[in-house]
Amino acid sequence: MIIKVKLSREENIKHYNASEIDIDIEEYLKGVVPAEIGNAHIEACAAQAVAARNYTVNKIKSKGYITD
Numbered sequence: 335m336i337i338k339v340k341l342s343r344e345e346n347i348k349h350y351n352a353s354e355i356d357i358d359i360e361e362y363l364k365g366v367v368p369a370e371i372g373n374a375h376i377e378a379c380a381a382q383a384v385a386a387r388n389y390t391v392n393k394i395k396s397k398g399y400i401t402d
Contacts, residue, residue, distance in 0.1 A: 335359045337390065338399040346402050354399070362400075363387060 339362065340354045341347045363386055371382045393400045 340399050340401045
């Protein structure tokens, strides 16, 4: 599933050279989950991935995009 991410953080805008990107949800989660949870136990990371995926899908359904 490809999602739209509106970038607001200056370092992300510079990295992607854009203010908005389309990215696969699994790639998005690979970046988001470690940023949210850090170096936690694998079960905690798995639970965070499920929560982040659900949050992301709900935001995409309601707004059409998610922000960084």
